[in-house]
Amino acid sequence: MADFSFDVVSRVNMAEVVNAVDQTRREMQARFDFRGSSASVSLDEKRGEITVIGDDEMKLKNVIDILQTKLVKRGVGLKALEYGRVEDAAGGTVRQVITLRQGIPQEKAKQMTAAIRESKLKVKAEIRGDEIRVSGPKKDDLQAVIQLLRAKDFGLELQFVNYR
Structure with missing residues (x-):
């Protein structure tokens, strides 16, 4: 037998991650609390990293919350995300790199x-x-x-x- x-x-389904990052960008453009802010989110597909930038740690946390919501809706589990430490970036902003575990x-x-x-x-x-x-x-x-x-x-x- x-x-x-x-x-x-x-x-991790990278196509879904790309869609979630794009949806996060669109929501950030539409929300009033992000108007005039230098907050952003970007994806490096080759390295499997999402870079999140915020004016301060509060804005950074808001962007990450939006991103997590979009990822979950698209079927990407949050256990696949590995959060780097929050570091200072140019222009008084803060940055955090999130690595996608494969x-x-x-x-x-x-x-x-x-x-x-x-x-x-x-x-x-x-x-x-x-x-x-x-x-x-x-x-x-x-x-x-x-x-x-x-x-x-x-x-x-x-x-x-x-x-x-």
Whole structure:
């Protein structure tokens, strides 16, 4: 009998991020509290970074709140965002760089495979680069692994793909 399998990945849909950043810019142009402000948001797709600039920390927080709302509406999980520290920028403004996490880091992958082993389910989990392949003879066991990984918080936005 054939083994069934699926992959555990952590990916961000960049098209949705681009749309969310554009929507954030449009909302900032329309809102009264941002008129005359030098607040902005920009996306570097190649590096996977969103740069947010605000007149002060309060404006910066407002821009980030708008951005988070737009990202959630477009189906991008907030666990995929890694916030840098707030730093001073030119002209008395403040800047914060938000990095988009792609892939599962090695130490998180080891924690996940250990959790799968501890569950005593008859499945095999192997780390393949920045994703994890889980395979087993029963579909019910694979479903149990998915429920287990969703229940535990690994600090990552997880997707389950290639279910066969």
